Amino acid sequence: MNSETTDCIRAELVRAARDLGAPPAIDPVLERPRDPAHGEWATNLAMTLARPLQRKPREIAQQLVERLDVTSCGVTHVEIAGPGFINFRLDPAHTARGLAVILRAGERYGHSEEGAGRQVNIEFVSANPTGPLHVGHGRQAALGDAIASLLEATGWTVSREFYYNDAGVQITNLALSVIARMRELAGEPADIPEGGYHGEYIREIAERFVATRGGHARAVLASGDVGSGGALFEEIRRFAVAELRAEQDRDLQAFGVRFDTYFLESSLYTDGRVDDTVRALGATGRTYEHEGALWLRTTEFSDDKDRVMRKRDGTYTYFVPDVAYHVTKWDRGFHRAINVQGADHHSTVTRVRAGLQALDMDIPPRYPEYVLHQMVTVMRAGEEVKISKRAGSYVTVRDLVDWVGRDAVRYFFLMRRGDSQLVFDVDLARTQSEENPVYYIQMAHARMSGIFRVGGIDPASIDPGTSVDTLVEPEEQALIKRLLDFPAIISGAAEALEPQRVATYLHDTAGEVHLWYHKHHVLNEPAPIMNARLVLARAAQIVLRNGLAILGITAPERM
RNA sequence: GCGCCAGUAGCUCAGGUGGAUAGAGCAACAGCCUUCUAAGCUGUGGGUCGGAGGUUCGAGUCCUCCCUGGCGCGCCA
Numbered sequence: 001m002n003s004e005t006t007d008c009i010r011a012e013l014v015r016a017a018r019d020l021g022a023p024p025a026i027d028p029v030l031e032r033p034r035d036p037a038h039g040e041w042a043t044n045l046a047m048t049l050a051r052p053l054q055r056k057p058r059e060i061a062q063q064l065v066e067r068l069d070v071t072s073c074g075v076t077h078v079e080i081a082g083p084g085f086i087n088f089r090l091d092p093a094h095t096a097r098g099l100a101v102i103l104r105a106g107e108r109y110g111h112s113e114e115g116a117g118r119q120v121n122i123e124f125v126s127a128n129p130t131g132p133l134h135v136g137h138g139r140q141a142a143l144g145d146a147i148a149s150l151l152e153a154t155g156w157t158v159s160r161e162f163y164y165n166d167a168g169v170q171i172t173n174l175a176l177s178v179i180a181r182m183r184e185l186a187g188e189p190a191d192i193p194e195g196g197y198h199g200e201y202i203r204e205i206a207e208r209f210v211a212t213r214g215g216h217a218r219a220v221l222a223s224g225d226v227g228s229g230g231a232l233f234e235e236i237r238r239f240a241v242a243e244l245r246a247e248q249d250r251d252l253q254a255f256g257v258r259f260d261t262y263f264l265e266s267s268l269y270t271d272g273r274v275d276d277t278v279r280a281l282g283a284t285g286r287t288y289e290h291e292g293a294l295w296l297r298t299t300e301f302s303d304d305k306d307r308v309m310r311k312r313d314g315t316y317t318y319f320v321p322d323v324a325y326h327v328t329k330w331d332r333g334f335h336r337a338i339n340v341q342g343a344d345h346h347s348t349v350t351r352v353r354a355g356l357q358a359l360d361m362d363i364p365p366r367y368p369e370y371v372l373h374q375m376v377t378v379m380r381a382g383e384e385v386k387i388s389k390r391a392g393s394y395v396t397v398r399d400l401v402d403w404v405g406r407d408a409v410r411y412f413f414l415m416r417r418g419d420s421q422l423v424f425d426v427d428l429a430r431t432q433s434e435e436n437p438v439y440y441i442q443m444a445h446a447r448m449s450g451i452f453r454v455g456g457i458d459p460a461s462i463d464p465g466t467s468v469d470t471l472v473e474p475e476e477q478a479l480i481k482r483l484l485d486f487p488a489i490i491s492g493a494a495e496a497l498e499p500q501r502v503a504t505y506l507h508d509t510a511g512e513v514h515l516w517y518h519k520h521h522v523l524n525e526p527a528p529i530m531n532a533r534l535v536l537a538r539a540a541q542i543v544l545r546n547g548l549a550i551l552g553i554t555a556p557e558r559m
Numbered sequence: 560g561c562g563c564c565a566g567u568a569g570c571u572c573a574g575g576u577g578g579a580u581a582g583a584g585c586a587a588c589a590g591c592c593u594u595c596u597a598a599g600c601u602g603u604g605g606g607u608c609g610g611a612g613g614u615u616c617g618a619g620u621c622c623u624c625c626c627u628g629g630c631g632c633g634c635c636a
Contacts, residue, residue: 082579311634318636451595492575518600
């Protein structure tokens with residue numbers, strides 16, 4: 001097994017280094033040399049010991065090598081190179097035997113128990129029900145869902161959460177916008193309020209509401225009080241929120257994302273959580289009245305200015321329910337919480353954390369964690385599509401899925417780091433669908449599956465104990481090493497909360513798979529070779545499938 | 560003005576938490592289908608890693624300053 005090999009070499013390095021009088025706390029780093037000619041593993045230990053031992057790196061390397069006994073680790077050659085690297089070359093057969101681990105683990109290969117079952121809450125999308133999900137939400141959905149899967153794969157108990165405002169000013173504006181469209185249907189001028197919503201979907205909601213009443217718009221409007229807070233107004237508000245929530249759910253379903261919890265902001269008011277939070281903050285003595293408003297000294301917690309909690313008009317700023325909401329996460333047992341949001345929300349990071357710190361609840365200072373992604377710009381017909389709720393100009397998540405398919409949308413959103421800006425060229429993604437990188441990866445998987453299909457062999461029946469000592473071709477060795485790196489990739493991506501590492505890894509791995517497939521035949525080869533290659537094909541299939549699963553992308557058997 | 564993020568090949572971007580000669584796809588050019596899928600493979604060309612200093616055995620990666628772009632900076636959410 002891969003980690004057995006590295007652990008073995010590492011232990012020997014530690015022993016040898018202590019022999020040389022190195023400080024007891026050494027943790028040698030083993031890494032894959034960029035150039036395969038340098039062997040399977042390399043360490044820079046001699047260079048890092050140069051300072052404490054007051055000797056030249058190459059001299060230390062020489063003395064380390066003289067003391068090493070790594071033949072039992074599968075190492076056949078040890079050499080010193082460059083400024084003092086120690087390179088290890090493994091017995092190819094020993095390397096190939098690592099494939100057995102992949103076959104035995106199957107769909108759990110790459111998974112680990114690092115999280116030890118601890119609970120983590122991942123909040124993402126969290127769109128207010130005032131319109132359809134746009135491309136920014138799409139990026140968040142892809143990112144959040146992949147991060148959730150990464151943490152699940154590394155042993156965390158994950159809860160996916162969607163938080164939404166169902167009662168604030170924006171929702172009032174939503175209801176007023178619908179009412180304005182109803183007036184328009186009644187032949188009056190549509191008087192959309194300041195901060196209202198202009199999109200076509202508002203008109204459709206107005207039409208549907210009128211239809212549920214079975215009358216004319218004019219008659220429906222006359223049937224009750226449509227002033228803010230009136231009975232009919234409330235009914236329209238609830239109707240509009242329900243319609244838009246249902247539409248968002250359809251979008252998410254089309255994208256293949258499921259949430260465990262939908263958390264309503266309004267519940268924080270109705271169950272008294274907001275008032276409790278205000279009281280608790282007041283009790284710490286960190287609040288004060290100024291110009292008729294209630295403030296919190298967030299500057300005590302590295303905010304650049306104090307924040308208003310209660311406005312002069314007596315209502316709370318969004319900051320208060322935000323803090324109350326995160327207290328519920330903590331109280332619900334999530335001692336780790338991750339928020340996936342657009343970078344335009346970055347100013348809330350310090351504020352929310354400061355609010356939580358001010359409560360003296362022993363919540364860690366960096367709770368919650370944030371994954372902020374940069375904006376998505378959509379290019380269409382050669383020009384940028386401005387996304388504006390006001391103007392109702394939209395590219396929705398569903399549009400993207402319809403145009404290029406769920407798998408491609410997910411991959412495009414995940415193939416690059418969240419903190420770089422993303423240009424989603426719709427026309428390109430559409431016309432390019434045949435040479436899309438996601439197909440390149442899926443094709444590699446389909447080809448592995450094809451070997452078993454054509455051979456009439458059940459892939460699950462491959463015996464992990466099959467001899468693989470014949471897998472010594474360069475393409476085979478390169479592919480095997482890559483497949484054995486998979487657990488480390490997953491672990492690193494989960495720790496860094498960076499799914500794009502998996503995407504990059506899968507693309508590179510697919511390249512190795514295609515190359516091997518092209519150069520070496522599996523079926524109808526002499527039995528020892530065919531059987532060994534079937535093990536490799538099975539291992540590649542497992543890794544590609546497991547990796548794609550984490551990204552939320554399907555692994556087709558044929559294409 | 561202040562804060563956060565970015566700047567790497569013609570284009571779009573990778574470059575574990577400092578390592579050896581900075582990579583991939585697309586685009587361009589030249590090849591490869593009797594054999595498990597040519598949605599693939601092979602080869603060629605292409606770089607002042609935005610700029611300048613610094614840290615050290617070693618910097619695309621860390622620090623400082625500057626330039627450019629995006630996003631924030633409200634008793635809006």
